[in-house]
Amino acid sequence: MIHVADRIQTDMDRTGSIACVGLDPRPDLLPPSLRHQMLERHGDTNEGVAAAFVEFNRRIIDAIAGRCAAVKPQAACYEAYGAPGWDALAETVRIAQEAGLVVVVDAKRGDMGSTSAHYRQAFFGGAPGLGEGPAPAPMRADWLTVNPYLGWDNVGEFLDPAPGRHGVFVLAKTSNASSGEVQDRLCLDDDHADRRETVADAVARLIRGWGADRLGDAGLSDVGAVVGATYPDEARRLRLLMPDTLFLVPGYGAQGATAADAVAGRRSDGRGVLVSSSRGVIGAWQRAADPEDWGAAARQALDIMNDDLAAARA
Amino acid sequence: MIHVADRIQTDMDRTGSIACVGLDPRPDLLPPSLRHQMLERHGDTNEGVAAAFVEFNRRIIDAIAGRCAAVKPQAACYEAYGAPGWDALAETVRIAQEAGLVVVVDAKRGDMGSTSAHYRQAFFGGAPGLGEGPAPAPMRADWLTVNPYLGWDNVGEFLDPAPGRHGVFVLAKTSNASSGEVQDRLCLDDDHADRRETVADAVARLIRGWGADRLGDAGLSDVGAVVGATYPDEARRLRLLMPDTLFLVPGYGAQGATAADAVAGRRSDGRGVLVSSSRGVIGAWQRAADPEDWGAAARQALDIMNDDLAAARA
Numbered sequence: 047m048i049h050v051a052d053r054i055q056t057d058m059d060r061t062g063s064i065a066c067v068g069l070d071p072r073p074d075l076l077p078p079s080l081r082h083q084m085l086e087r088h089g090d091t092n093e094g095v096a097a098a099f100v101e102f103n104r105r106i107i108d109a110i111a112g113r114c115a116a117v118k119p120q121a122a123c124y125e126a127y128g129a130p131g132w133d134a135l136a137e138t139v140r141i142a143q144e145a146g147l148v149v150v151v152d153a154k155r156g157d158m159g160s161t162s163a164h165y166r167q168a169f170f171g172g173a174p175g176l177g178e179g180p181a182p183a184p185m186r187a188d189w190l191t192v193n194p195y196l197g198w199d200n201v202g203e204f205l206d207p208a209p210g211r212h213g214v215f216v217l218a219k220t221s222n223a224s225s226g227e228v229q230d231r232l233c234l235d236d237d238h239a240d241r242r243e244t245v246a247d248a249v250a251r252l253i254r255g256w257g258a259d260r261l262g263d264a265g266l267s268d269v270g271a272v273v274g275a276t277y278p279d280e281a282r283r284l285r286l287l288m289p290d291t292l293f294l295v296p297g298y299g300a301q302g303a304t305a306a307d308a309v310a311g312r313r314s315d316g317r318g319v320l321v322s323s324s325r326g327v328i329g330a331w332q333r334a335a336d337p338e339d340w341g342a343a344a345r346q347a348l349d350i351m352n353d354d355l356a357a358a359r360a
Numbered sequence: 361m362i363h364v365a366d367r368i369q370t371d372m373d374r375t376g377s378i379a380c381v382g383l384d385p386r387p388d389l390l391p392p393s394l395r396h397q398m399l400e401r402h403g404d405t406n407e408g409v410a411a412a413f414v415e416f417n418r419r420i421i422d423a424i425a426g427r428c429a430a431v432k433p434q435a436a437c438y439e440a441y442g443a444p445g446w447d448a449l450a451e452t453v454r455i456a457q458e459a460g461l462v463v464v465v466d467a468k469r470g471d472m473g474s475t476s477a478h479y480r481q482a483f484f485g486g487a488p489g490l491g492e493g494p495a496p497a498p499m500r501a502d503w504l505t506v507n508p509y510l511g512w513d514n515v516g517e518f519l520d521p522a523p524g525r526h527g528v529f530v531l532a533k534t535s536n537a538s539s540g541e542v543q544d545r546l547c548l549d550d551d552h553a554d555r556r557e558t559v560a561d562a563v564a565r566l567i568r569g570w571g572a573d574r575l576g577d578a579g580l581s582d583v584g585a586v587v588g589a590t591y592p593d594e595a596r597r598l599r600l601l602m603p604d605t606l607f608l609v610p611g612y613g614a615q616g617a618t619a620a621d622a623v624a625g626r627r628s629d630g631r632g633v634l635v636s637s638s639r640g641v642i643g644a645w646q647r648a649a650d651p652e653d654w655g656a657a658a659r660q661a662l663d664i665m666n667d668d669l670a671a672a673r674a
Contacts (some may be wrong), residue, residue: 047627070475073488081490090491092498098490122478124473126487126499127451129443136442156507157436157468158536158659164436173440176395176412184406184442193470195509196534204403209446217509222472224511231562233547243560248545 049210049262050167050188051270051292054148054320059117064309064359065350066150067110067296068324070120071099075329077337080097089114096130099123103138109341109349111145115188118294118322121153136185139196148188150294150320155204156193162203162296166190170212186274189213191272194249196300198290201256205268207258213268213292216253217282219246221274221297246280257291266318273311275303275321281311285318299326299351305358314316315360323351363524363576364502365584365606368462368634372429377666378623378673379466380608381424381658382638383452384434385413389643391651404574410444413437416654417452420642423655424662425459431502432608432636435467440629450499458613462502464608465635468531469518470507476517480504483519484526503527505608508563515570519582523574527582531557532598533560535611536590560594566602571605580632587625589617589635595625599632607633613640613665619672630673637665 048056058064059295077100084101087093107117118144124135135151142149144279155165167173169190171183188271192204192214204214221228233248235241250271257269267290273281285293298321308321330347331340362370372378387395390412402408421431433456438449450466456463469479483486483504485497496620506518507527518528533543547562549555564585571583581604587595599607612622612635624637626663645660647655 073490075489085490088490090489090493090495092495094490095487095495119477120471120475122469122475122482126481126498127495128482129446131482131498132446137463154469154471154507155436156470157434157466158539161434161436164386164434164440167440168436168442168445173402173409175388176387176399176402179404181404181406181409181441184440184445193468193507193509195507195542196536197533197538197543199536199538220510220515221512222471222510224513225472227511227512227566228509228559228563231547231559233545233559234556242548243548245545246543249542252541316578337450345454 047208047211050213050268051210051266052262052264053188054115054292055264055266055317057148061113061115062356063114064319064321064355065114065115065323065348065351066116066320067106067327067329067348068118068120068322069103069106070324071102071328072123075325075332076102077340079338080215091128092130096134098139099134104141105345107142107147107324109345111147113345113348113352114287115320116148117142118150118152120324121151132184139185140185149185150189150191150215152191154191154193156196156197156200158196159203162200163306167206180312183341184303185211189215189270191215191217191296192328193217194252198256208300209230210262210268213270213295215270215272216249218249218253218271219273219277219280221301221303222277225274246284247287253291254284254288261290264317265290270294272296279308285311285313289313291318295321299323305354309355309358312359321355361522361525364527364579364582366504366576366578367525368429369578369580369666371462371629375427375429376670377428378635378669379428379662379665380430380634380636381420381428381641381662382432382636382643383417383420384432384437384638385642386437388637391645391654393652402433406441406444409441410448413448414451418455418576419459419655420658421456421459423659425461427666429634429660430462430464431456432464434638435465440501441606443597446498451500453499463501464505464529465501466505468505468507470510472510472513473517476514480518501526502551503529503584505529508566512570514671524576524582527584529584529586529608530563532564532585533587533591533594535590535617536543536616539588559596561601564598567605568602575604578631579604582591584608586610589619589622590615592621592624599625599627607634609633609635613637619658623669623672626673635669640665655668
C-alpha cells in the first residue's frame, strides 16, 4: 500500500503540477449542447442532471489526467439532485480513479463517534450489510474534507487504523469572507499563558497532533488541512504550526487569490500545498472559441494554472 | 404559512411532548425477522439495507405519530449506503411528514456561499434543472442541522428569505466527549475586554444575531442551536446568550444525560428545548417481550421518555 500523502507527492513530481481540479458541475456550467441533449433524453429530471454531470466530468477527466495532482468533486453539487446525484458523484470518483487520478471528495463532514463512522463508510466503504459481510462501498475516495468543530470524536473516526490508507483534510482556515467570525477569534494559548492565538491556530495544533504518527515517506501526514489561498499571511503562520501537514488550498482564481497567495503556505522545500481551482478550469469552455470541446478548454486553462503556480514557487 | 418554530411549539402543546425521535437505523438495530426478510428479497445489497430502513422507520413512525414533537433522521446512517440510502432518507422524510410529523434532518452540513446553497437545495429543494424551471426537490425537510465553523457565508445560505419557511439548528455545544477541544476554548470577548468566553459562547452570540429578525409568534427563531444534554451547566449559560433560540438537545438516554440535564437549557416559561433520543426509542424492541413489534416497543419507550421529561420540567 502506498501512503496517500506519498501518492500525491509522487503525482506532483511526475506531472510537475500541484493543481487539484474541482469537479463542481452545475447546470449553468454545462455547455448548451450537452444540456439540450440530456434534456431531450431524460426530460427535466434529476436523472438528466446526473447524466449530464457524468458526461461533462468524463470529458474533463480524459483531458486533464496526467496534468494535475488530484481532482476534487464537491459533494454538495451532486447532493442537490438526490440519489441520482449521489450516483453521479460515485461514478465520477470511479472514472477519475480509472484515469489514474487521486480523488479528494469535498464534503466537509463532521459528526460524533459512530455517526462519523457512517460518514466514513459513505466515502471510504465498510458499512455493515444485512448479512455477515460489509455492504458494497458506495465509493472509495482517497481523501475527504472534514470539519473540526466536534474535535477528535469526529476526526478520529474518519481515519483508517492503517496510516495512509486514505486521508482527511481538516478545515483550519477556510477561504470565504466570513471565515474569521469563528476561525479568527482570539483565544488564550493553553501552553503559553502570555500568548494569544486564533481558533484556526488552535485547530492547527490539534491537526498536527492528530496526524503526528501518520506520516508517509515524503514526511507528510494523512491528516491534512484546508488553508484558504485568500489568507496568505495566515497560511504562512499555519505552516509553522503544521510543518508535516499537506495543505489543500482553495480560493485560487475565481475567489481572487493569486498564485503567490496560493503557495504562501508551502514548506521550505517547496512541498506541501495542493492548490484547487474549479470554475477557472471546468468553466473555461465559456471563454473558448469552441464551447463544444470543453475538455480541451479545461486542459488549456489547467496548463496556464500550472505555469502560474510553477512561476510562483520558483 | 406557519413559522417552523411555531409549528414545533404547537406540536409540543398538542402532544404534551418535547421529544424528538432520532430515526438512525443501522443493520444491527433491525429486528432479525426484518433483516432476514430483506436479505432474502434483495440479497446483501445497499438496496436491501435501504428497503429495510424504510420499512423499519415506517412502523416506528406509525407508532409514534402524535406522541412526539418531531423526528430526526441522521443523514450519515443513510448516506453509508450510497444512492439507495439517500432514497431511503427522502422516503423517510416523506412518510414522517405524511404522518403529520415535523422533520429535522441531522446532516451537520457546512460549506461556503454557493456551495452551501447546493446543500440547501439537497434538503429543502430549489436546485436549478436542465431547462428553465427548478429540478424536483430530493426532499423538503422542515429543519436541518448546520455547522458554524465557516460563519455567516455558510449559515446564511441555508435560510429562506421568508423567515420560518424552514429552519436550521446551528451546532453550538455538542454532546460528545471531545466537543470541548474546540468549543470550550477560552476566547477574548470582543465586546468586553475584561471578560473571557468559550468558542461555544461566541458561536451562541452569532446564532442570536443571525436569528434575531426571524422570530415566529411563539417568540422563537428559525435559527436554532444544538446544545448537548451532557453539558447542563453550559446549556444554562447558553440560554442566557440565546433567549429566543430553540435548542435541539441530543445526548439524553444512551449518551448518559438525565431528563433534568436535558431540560437544563429551557426558558423560564419552560419552553425552547427539543430533546432527541434515538437508540433509546427505536432500539427498544431489543428489550421487549416481542421484538417483532418494534413499533409498539418504540411507542412504549417514548411514553416513558415523555413522562421523564415532563417530570423534570415540572
